[in-house]
Amino acid sequence: MARSTQTRSSDSPRDAIALLKQDHRTVSALFEEFAKADEEEQSAIAQRVCQLLTVHATIEEELLYPAAKEAFDGEEENEDLVNEAEVEHGSAKELIAKIEGMAGDDEHFKATVSVLGEYIKHHVKEEENELFPQLKKTDVDLKELGGRLEDRKLALMEQMGIEAEEEPQPRKRSARGAARSKSANRRPGSRARH
Numbered sequence: 001m002a003r004s005t006q007t008r009s010s011d012s013p014r015d016a017i018a019l020l021k022q023d024h025r026t027v028s029a030l031f032e033e034f035a036k037a038d039e040e041e042q043s044a045i046a047q048r049v050c051q052l053l054t055v056h057a058t059i060e061e062e063l064l065y066p067a068a069k070e071a072f073d074g075e076e077e078n079e080d081l082v083n084e085a086e087v088e089h090g091s092a093k094e095l096i097a098k099i100e101g102m103a104g105d106d107e108h109f110k111a112t113v114s115v116l117g118e119y120i121k122h123h124v125k126e127e128e129n130e131l132f133p134q135l136k137k138t139d140v141d142l143k144e145l146g147g148r149l150e151d152r153k154l155a156l157m158e159q160m161g162i163e164a165e166e167e168p169q170p171r172k173r174s175a176r177g178a179a180r181s182k183s184a185n186r187r188p189g190s191r192a193r194h
């Protein structure tokens, strides 16, 4: 096969919570980048955010939330945390669909991305401060779950044709990274030279 399959960076899977928190950081950095970017760079950043959020939401819905519900069996307050998270995903996905269908020059484009950013910030806070700590108290095997999350994530990214860009690598600039990077010296419309 000409195309290589994306594989895990190491054989030992990351803990599920560490993996999901890393996703949260990646997305929140992109929202910050969006806020500071030129108008012409914003569409690409928004597209990337929407894709990464779609992958993240899918692996949580398919794997994390069912595992959490099972582990919380009978604990109503904790089950409610999962139900709330699922409802929030529904609303986030509506915003994502809206953004994906919007032209970059739509007068509500920036505002819709900002609203999504605020919404995700709230959702992430609830997951990290409430859901994840409760999940840690259960007997869920977080390493095993982390392995499944990562495998599914890589498969989805490959399916969607999007690049993995997990760990922050400030000094390594891919072509995509260079295209998205915001240099104060660059004039609008100018292209990165090779």
Ligand SMILES: [Fe+2]
Residues within 6 Å of the ligand: 057, 060, 085, 089, 123, 127
């Ligand atoms: Fe979530």
Ligand SMILES: [Fe+2]
Residues within 6 Å of the ligand: 020, 024, 056, 060, 124, 127
């Ligand atoms: Fe999440």
